[in-house]
Amino acid sequence: VAACGGSVAGKTVAVLGVAFKPNTDDMRDSPSLDxxxxxxxxxxxVRAYDPAAMHEAEKLLPGVEWSKDVYGTLEGADCVAILTEWNEFRALDLRRVKALLKAPVMVDLRNIYNPDDMAQAGFVYTSIGRPTPAKA
Known part of the structure; x- marks a missing residue:
């Protein structure tokens, strides 16, 4: 919420990954449930995509708009939040991501990207337990 200027009311948040960990559809103790x-x-x-857990997640996360792929999830979203460290999310085309989002805001709860690289790519980047780089 802080990454979106203190409010997400009326905004679309693209969530990448809802499973507890990559390479599984296990939803037990997944941060996405909170x-x-x-x-x-x-x-x-909330618009979300997970390579394996969407079928299980649909039962536990009502009201989510489920996407068929990563980039469809991002299209027109106000920000993106990475909740599971799937390899697919580690290899995003950042130019494409930036072009699809309304604003280049990324919240990376798995620290899969380098903060300095994200700043250079023009993203407002928030990660966990690391200092925020200077804006590009």
Whole structure:
């Protein structure tokens, strides 16, 4: 919410990864079970994609718009949040990501990107437990 200027009301948040960990559809103890409902309660529309866990997640996360692929999830979203460290998310075409988002805002809860690289790519980048780089 802070990465979106303090409010997600009326905004679309693209969520990449809802499974507990990559290479599984296991939803037990997944952070998405807390994060997605909190975003929805704050007024956000959540659009999500996970390579394996969407079928299981649909049962546990009502009201989510499910996408067929990563880039469809990002199209027109106000920001993107990475919740699971799938290899597919480590290899995103960042130029394409930036072009698809309304604003180049990324919240990386798995620290899969380098903060300095993200700043150079023009993203407002938030990660966990690391200092925020100077803006490009």
């Amino acid at each position: 994060i997605v409902p909190a975003l929805q309660a704050a007024g956000a529309t």
